[in-house]
Amino acid sequence: MARCVLVVDDSASVRLAERVVLTGAGYEVLEAVDGQDALAKLAARPVQLVLTDLNMPNLDGVGLIRAVRTDPAHRLTPVVMVTTESEQARKLEGKAAGATGWIVKPFTPEQLLAVAARLLGA
Numbered sequence: 279m280a281r282c283v284l285v286v287d288d289s290a291s292v293r294l295a296e297r298v299v300l301t302g303a304g305y306e307v308l309e310a311v312d313g314q315d316a317l318a319k320l321a322a323r324p325v326q327l328v329l330t331d332l333n334m335p336n337l338d339g340v341g342l343i344r345a346v347r348t349d350p351a352h353r354l355t356p357v358v359m360v361t362t363e364s365e366q367a368r369k370l371e372g373k374a375a376g377a378t379g380w381i382v383k384p385f386t387p388e389q390l391l392a393v394a395a396r397l398l399g400a
Contacts, residue, residue, distance in 0.1 A: 280306040281398050282323070286316040286330040286342065287360070292383070296329060296360070299387040305394065313337025317345055320352055326398055329381075329390075332361035332368065340375045347376040356397040360385065 283305050285296045297307045308325060310316035312334040320328075328346065332339040339359055346352045356378040361368075364382045372380060378397065381389060 280304055281327070281394075282306040282308060282325045283327045283329060283394065284308045284310060284316060284319055284325040286310040286313065286328065286334070286339070288312055288331065288334045292331070292360075296390065299390050300394065303391050303394070313339065313342035313345070316342055320346065320349070324351070325355065327394060328355060328357040329360045330357060332359055332363050332372070340371055343372065343375040343377055358393055358397070360390075 283300050285293050285307055287293050288311055293309045297309065300307050308319050310319050314336045316330065330339040330342055339361065343357050346355060346357055357376065358379040358381060359372045359377050360381045360383060362383045369380055379393060381393060
């Protein structure tokens with residue numbers, strides 16, 4: 279059974295790029311347009327990894343991570359920020375919320391796959 283990754287980003291082009299890379303490597307991909315949508319998707323089915331943008335409408339990436347970390351079903355699920363933000367203060371905010379890691383956009387397919395493989399043991 280393929281490992282499932284939830285890609286959360288308000289940009290359709292970023293979601294597409296991540297989906298193409300991950301499905302090409304054999305991962306199953308679910309997509310969400312913001313943090314609220316992601317929480318609904320997480321309630322519907324388990325995933326093994328969440329990749330989320332930071333700046334999104336309705337519920338941003340930090341808010342999403344906080345919500346994931348309070349849910350017993352997902353509190354240990356790895357959550358990686360995939361964002362254009364690279365300031366140390368923002369990284370610390372993400373880490374304090376419970377982020378597992380941080381990838382700065384633009385990313386290479388190799389970066390994305392290396393993180394997924396490391397966190398999913400693939």
